[in-house]
Amino acid sequence: MQTFFIVAILVLGFLITFQIAKTSEYVSVLRGEEKSRRQSNNINAFLLLAFLIIGLFGVYYCNETLKDKILYVSASVEGENIDTMMWITTALTGFVFIITQIALFWFAFKYRESDKRTAYYFPHHSTLEVIWTVIPAVTLTVMIGFGLYYWFKITGEAPKNAMVVEVTGSQFQWDFRYPGKDKILGKKYYKNINAATNNPLGQVWDDPANHDDIHTTGEVHIVVNKPVKFIIGAKDVIHDVGLVHFRQKMDAVPGTPTTMWFTPKYTTKQMKEITGNPDFVYEISCDQMCGKGHWSMRGVVIVETQEEFDTWMFSQKPQYYVAFPDKDPSNPAFKPDSTSAGSAAVSVGNNQAKTRQ
Amino acid sequence: MDAMHANPEVVTTHDVQHDGHHEHHQSFITKYIFSQDHKTIGKQFLITGMIWAIIGGLFSVLFRLQLGFPGESFPILETVFGKTWAPGGTIKPEFYYALITMHGTILVFFVLTAGLSGTFANLLIPLQIGARDMASPFLNMLSYWFFFLASVVMMSSLFIQTGPAAGGWTVYPPLSALHDASIGSELGMDLWIISIALFVISTLMGGLNYISTVLNLRTKGMSMTRLPLTIWAVFFTAMVGVLAFPVLLSGLILLFFDRNLGTSFYLSDIVVNGQIMPNEGGNAILFQHLFWFLGHPEVYIVILPTMGIVSEVISINSRKPIFGYIAMIGSLFAITTLSFLVWAHHMFVSGMNPLLGSFFVLLTLLIAVPSAIKTFNWLTTLWRGNIRFTPAMLFSIGFVSLFISGGLTGIYLGNSTLDIQLHDTMFSIAHFHLVMGVAAFFGMFSGLYHWFPKMFGRYMNPTLGYIHFWVTLIGAYLIFWPMHYEGLAGMPRRYLDKSPWVSFNQFGDLDRMISIVAIIVFAIQLMFVFNFFYSIFKGRKVTTLNPWKANTLEWTTPIKPGHGNWPGEIPEVHRWAYDYSKDGRDFIPQTEPVGANEKIEH
Ligand code: HEM
Ligand SMILES: [Cu+2]
Numbered sequence: 007m008q009t010f011f012i013v014a015i016l017v018l019g020f021l022i023t024f025q026i027a028k029t030s031e032y033v034s035v036l037r038g039e040e041k042s043r044r045q046s047n048n049i050n051a052f053l054l055l056a057f058l059i060i061g062l063f064g065v066y067y068c069n070e071t072l073k074d075k076i077l078y079v080s081a082s083v084e085g086e087n088i089d090t091m092m093w094i095t096t097a098l099t100g101f102v103f104i105i106t107q108i109a110l111f112w113f114a115f116k117y118r119e120s121d122k123r124t125a126y127y128f129p130h131h132s133t134l135e136v137i138w139t140v141i142p143a144v145t146l147t148v149m150i151g152f153g154l155y156y157w158f159k160i161t162g163e164a165p166k167n168a169m170v171v172e173v174t175g176s177q178f179q180w181d182f183r184y185p186g187k188d189k190i191l192g193k194k195y196y197k198n199i200n201a202a203t204n205n206p207l208g209q210v211w212d213d214p215a216n217h218d219d220i221h222t223t224g225e226v227h228i229v230v231n232k233p234v235k236f237i238i239g240a241k242d243v244i245h246d247v248g249l250v251h252f253r254q255k256m257d258a259v260p261g262t263p264t265t266m267w268f269t270p271k272y273t274t275k276q277m278k279e280i281t282g283n284p285d286f287v288y289e290i291s292c293d294q295m296c297g298k299g300h301w302s303m304r305g306v307v308i309v310e311t312q313e314e315f316d317t318w319m320f321s322q323k324p325q326y327y328v329a330f331p332d333k334d335p336s337n338p339a340f341k342p343d344s345t346s347a348g349s350a351a352v353s354v355g356n357n358q359a360k361t362r363q
Numbered sequence: 364m365d366a367m368h369a370n371p372e373v374v375t376t377h378d379v380q381h382d383g384h385h386e387h388h389q390s391f392i393t394k395y396i397f398s399q400d401h402k403t404i405g406k407q408f409l410i411t412g413m414i415w416a417i418i419g420g421l422f423s424v425l426f427r428l429q430l431g432f433p434g435e436s437f438p439i440l441e442t443v444f445g446k447t448w449a450p451g452g453t454i455k456p457e458f459y460y461a462l463i464t465m466h467g468t469i470l471v472f473f474v475l476t477a478g479l480s481g482t483f484a485n486l487l488i489p490l491q492i493g494a495r496d497m498a499s500p501f502l503n504m505l506s507y508w509f510f511f512l513a514s515v516v517m518m519s520s521l522f523i524q525t526g527p528a529a530g531g532w533t534v535y536p537p538l539s540a541l542h543d544a545s546i547g548s549e550l551g552m553d554l555w556i557i558s559i560a561l562f563v564i565s566t567l568m569g570g571l572n573y574i575s576t577v578l579n580l581r582t583k584g585m586s587m588t589r590l591p592l593t594i595w596a597v598f599f600t601a602m603v604g605v606l607a608f609p610v611l612l613s614g615l616i617l618l619f620f621d622r623n624l625g626t627s628f629y630l631s632d633i634v635v636n637g638q639i640m641p642n643e644g645g646n647a648i649l650f651q652h653l654f655w656f657l658g659h660p661e662v663y664i665v666i667l668p669t670m671g672i673v674s675e676v677i678s679i680n681s682r683k684p685i686f687g688y689i690a691m692i693g694s695l696f697a698i699t700t701l702s703f704l705v706w707a708h709h710m711f712v713s714g715m716n717p718l719l720g721s722f723f724v725l726l727t728l729l730i731a732v733p734s735a736i737k738t739f740n741w742l743t744t745l746w747r748g749n750i751r752f753t754p755a756m757l758f759s760i761g762f763v764s765l766f767i768s769g770g771l772t773g774i775y776l777g778n779s780t781l782d783i784q785l786h787d788t789m790f791s792i793a794h795f796h797l798v799m800g801v802a803a804f805f806g807m808f809s810g811l812y813h814w815f816p817k818m819f820g821r822y823m824n825p826t827l828g829y830i831h832f833w834v835t836l837i838g839a840y841l842i843f844w845p846m847h848y849e850g851l852a853g854m855p856r857r858y859l860d861k862s863p864w865v866s867f868n869q870f871g872d873l874d875r876m877i878s879i880v881a882i883i884v885f886a887i888q889l890m891f892v893f894n895f896f897y898s899i900f901k902g903r904k905v906t907t908l909n910p911w912k913a914n915t916l917e918w919t920t921p922i923k924p925g926h927g928n929w930p931g932e933i934p935e936v937h938r939w940a941y942d943y944s945k946d947g948r949d950f951i952p953q954t955e956p957v958g959a960n961e962k963i964e965h
């Protein structure tokens with residue numbers, strides 16, 4: 007019913023407009039075409055001027071309404087560079103935008119057709135043309151300079167002390183893996199991936215470095231003020247680790263690992279205060295079209311203090327124990343000298359891991 | 364220069380073959396369907412393009428319904444699209460992704476490439492260079508029919524059970540390569556590839572024809588530096604197309620193999636839906652390089668013809684020569700060349716080596732320089748003119764405004780540092796819709812209002828034209844300007860519902876406003892379509908040869924030119940196309956010999 011009304015109104019409005027348009031054409035023929043052409047020429051000239059003024063005001067209004075809804079402070083140290091760059095670019099392009107739009111609409115209005123004026127034959131002017139080749143070129147060079155300086159800072163090698171976390175995207179969830187106490191991520195092979203045997207990432211259990219690796223889904227914990235390096239991959243199609251608040255983004259490509267690193271500045275708790283939003287969380291958005299659930303492929307980053315992190319980490323169980331409960335010392339069924347796969351190199355425990363370091 | 368003149372022999376044979384007297388022997392089929400007349404072929408491209416534009420536009424209205432009113436039910440959707448795609452009147456995610464994919468594909472390729480170049484290159488090249496037809500009218504006809512076939516195949520994919528392709532217009536594998544990854548990667552994707560392959564063939568045939576016609580069939584006196592900028596623009600467009608489209612074709616062939624023959628060009632280490640794929644050693648990013656090697660030039664294939672149209676229309680209606688004619692050609696050339704060297708700016712965060720990325724930053728921002736030159740030259744053309752605001756002129760002014768707004772945001776995206784933040788967000792959607800989508804449509808409308816009298820011997824109703832212009836201009840800014848803010852907030856593109864998100868759910872009101880405006884703007888386009896068809900039959904008749912008082916050759920043909928364009932000899936050209944308001948004369952047609960004491964530009 008509602009749809010019907012809307013369509014009816016549109017059709018009616020259209021018919022009226024059409025009749026008016028048609029009539030105006032006849033009237034113009036009657037009144038003398040030249041005269042009515044002049045008239046509509048003036049009307050359009052004034053409308054262009056009005057559009058300029060209202061438009062510039064609209065730009066201001068839009069900014070006033072929406073500026074508080076965009077980004078808060080950068081939550082990573084590196085992201086501050088991006089924010090600086092954003093300001094420089096906005097200042098420069100904003101200036102050019104205002105000047106050129108004013109010129110465009112003002113010229114159009116000012117030089118509207120009039121009997122008093124003849125157009126000025128002005129086919130070219132070398133100096134002018136050189137000026138507006140050189141000025142944009144120089145300005146852009148400056149911006150390239152700034153941009154690349156920050157670009158190399160952000161994409162350069164991660165600091166040595168960075169904590170390493172592996173991120174894996176799949177339709178439509180995020181998985182994370184910590185290297186555990188040995189600080190080494192164990193080997194993976196994609197053909198080992200098997201949800202039924204509790205090996206969602208395809209870890210190679212023969213590799214002892216895998217035995218202390220912690221696996222989580224949907225939520226990743228990192229430590230404030232400590233650089234973190236993500237090693238990013240995907241199981242099925244291309245995804246993208248998008249971290250708005252940290253100003254970071256990197257594709258997750260099956261078969262080709264990528265990396266990103268940053269230093270979180272505020273804990274989730276602090277960010278709740280900064281944003282004034284008690285529900286605030288750092289989110290991972292998938293930024294690369296990955297199928298029907300793309301829009302809902304959400305992850306959460308929890309930034310916390312070192313102590314909080316340690317407590318959390320302590321409560322986590324390596325995926326190895328999930329896959330082989332009988333290897334888990336905390337399991338009543340624990341058998342230290344079991345014969346099942348990989349046990350020879352293992353005998354669980356930290357001793358082994360330490361030797362590897 | 365003389366060697367460049369049209370070969371007189373060729374002209375004579377054409378004279379004989381396509382003499383106007385032949386006209387009435389043609390049957391309906393040879394005249395309107397399998398026509399070899401460039402003007403008719405141009406109209407075929409145009410009308411096919413318009414049908415596609417309506418479909419593509421309607422798709423955007425549908426997904427804007429979802430974006431503006433997520434979760435709300437529109438029972439009519441279920442009636443039209445059935446329970447599979449719109450159960451209970453809400454759009455299923457699979458449907459949403461099919462809609463956006465088809466919207467992009469249709470508008471970029473079928474409307475703004477074939478519809479735009481096909482219309483104006485065909486209509487204007489022979490008429491403005493003084494030729495009786497294209498170098499190969501037959502190939503020209505084939506070019507349209509391959510486009511038609513491509514259209515049929517793409518259209519058929521809309522009606523199959525698994526639906527059309529749904530991985531975005533960029534069809535990145537592995538998503539597009541794995542049948543199990545998405546319903547849109549079933550048969551719909553094969554049809555997409557086949558359709559685009561046919562499309563590429565059409566573009567190549569058209570493009571080669573445009574290039575050879577411009578090079579070989581210019582009339583006496585029409586040296587390259589006397590060509591109107593419209594011709595330069597479609598000429599460069601054809602070159603870009605001929606060089607770039609084959610690369611896409613090869614990329615798609617490999618994709619087709621990966622999909623159906625078990626090869627591993629793009630696939631490696633994949634487990635999809637719990638199923639382990641045997642492919643190892645491929646590289647998914649390779650496809651992106653091949654795609655964007657076309658994809659970036661493609662955006663210039665879309666915008667260059669409209670730059671030509673806008674230059675022409677602004678000059679005529681300002682009653683002034685286009686400012687910096689040679690600089691305009693130079694910047695077209697620079698854009699053409701550079702457009703092949705910037706493709707990886709679409710891939711800054713794909714894991715590409717940052718050093719390599721930095722070269723692409725440099726080259727990308729370099730391409731902003733010729734764009735800036737063109738803008739300043741348009742502004743200077745307006746300066747101290749005596750401006751007539753025909754609907755065509757208004758759309759050209761709107762084009763410049765939109766091109767500035769969208770071009771400036773390109774400078775954000777081209778700087779890789781900022782692209783980390785903005786890539787694949789609504790900011791990039793806003794950027795390319797302003798600079799390419801809407802601007803190219805404005806250029807196209809401008810050309811249609813301007814050359815409609817030449818195409819159909821009648822005028823379109825100007826009042827409807829003015830309404831069309833104002834609603835579309837205001838609407839375009841209302842839709843796309845605030846979208847930048849969503850992007851600055853990090854809102855990813857291709858998200859059909861933001862309610863599960865803490866970071867992106869603050870724009871509900873804005874999204875609703877955008878959707879409503881989008882529906883209004885779409886309705887106004889339908890009014891344009893009505894005006895167009897109504898005017899073909901009932902518009903005010905053109906009674907003078909040269910209604911806009913323009914200099915170019917098409918206005919020396921009869922009001923309704925037959926096949927062959929000029930009933931007698933092809934006129935000779937004595938000057939460039941831009942002698943407006945020179946030596947106290949309003950305009951001096953290209954056919955007028957140079958006066959004894961006259962100083963000429965070219
Ligand atoms: C001033 C010069 C321009 C620069 C520096 C520029 C830069 C860029 C960059 C870097 C991107 C990638 C953004 C991303 O995905 O993160 C982009 C996207 C795009 N640009 Fe531009 N651009 C410019 C002008 C244009 C023009 C003139 C057009 C078309 C006529 C255009 C059409 C597009 C399109 C269609 C996309 C999006 C493709 C997609 O991802 O679906 N751009 N632009
Ligand atoms: Cu995704």
Ligand SMILES: [Cu+2]
Nearest residue numbers: 659706708709
């Ligand atoms: Cu590009």
